[in-house]
Amino acid sequence: MSADDIYPIPCAFCNISSAYPAETSPIPSSPDPEKVDPQCHLILSTPHVLAFLDIMPISPGHILLTTRNHYRKLSDLQPPTPTHTDWASQRTASTALETSRALGEYLPLLSRALCAVTGIEDWNVVQNNGERAAQVVPHIHFHLIPRYQEGRKETQRNGRTDYGMLKSWRMFGRGSREDLDDEEGEVLAGELREALKGEIEGRCGKVKL
Template sequence: MSSISERYPVSCAFCKIAKAYPAESSPVPANPDPELIDPGCYLILSTPQVMAFLDIMPIAPGHILLTTRPHYEKLSDMYAPPKSSDWASEKTATQAKEVSQAIGEWLPIVSRALCAVTGIEDWNVVQNNGERAAQVVPHVHFHLIPRYQEGRREIGGKGKVDYGMLKSWKVFGRGSREDLDEEEAQVMASSLREALKVELGGGKAKL
């Protein structure tokens, strides 16, 4: 049986979030305190398998991270059929399979909530594996990055889009991201939680 330290490595930022915000009876946390951890965490989803929260250095407003609750460094570290039939191997494989399925189930749900809150029609889903692939936190996670219409303009009247003028059109790298504004984050996280409740059939979003 794995220890707590193995399940949630102390050095992993996302494992610290998992420890600070245990899964609740509802997947959408009621009113999570962002100051339970430093830097603050603006949580929007919390289940035994996955979590979602705002990126602390967003590429665009509403930039969400959907991550596994158990620690897996890379996508390839997740589910694989057990190589032996012992109880521990089968339990580990079963857990990893449940987490993998949960990621797939929640990606479209969180995406719809993001679109409902921000009004976007286009967004990126990005998943990086390893330093050379721009993975900063060594814990499997997916970036959901809204791409706003604001800033588009035509070039030469030919209907072409100057993507350099699109404010949210940024890529991973130095100088392309800004610190999360705490007041804006509170509002955004609250709106996203309400939108998730609507997706799950639990009420109307207060957008």
């Protein structure tokens, strides 16, 4: 059985990339979550990377940071250096390099925005490569998973247990996962966009986006 037999086709993250093209600002302005099914609660949209809420979060605020172009694994992100006459390969290599830089640039900014919105002190950044490493969508993506402080009071939302407020020391991929509530997701994504905008403006010396 090949990887193509196991992985879903077409790629869900490529569908999101196509539905939400890059705008002038990296922070999308009131993105329509119903452009794709299931809904996408977009936080970041640049020429090279996107970020949005996981539709089956391990804890509230679980974010995915992914590449706009399709790469399966991190090892696919840096193609061999092209010859000076191979313009197509040069363009591909340049895009891969800029994508790598964008991932490194936005992971800390998203982390700070996540902490500001959720009030967490600890979080996981997880990236899987291949089916044996628990990669489900065959498109590079990083998980930013909030880990809530011990002793935080368990609450109820819409009659359901807020599992993110329970002990969160479980290993990645274990414990309860539930579908993201779209109304809650829309509110949370909006708060994260505002926090991320503040982080970007601070980095750029308060340049207005």
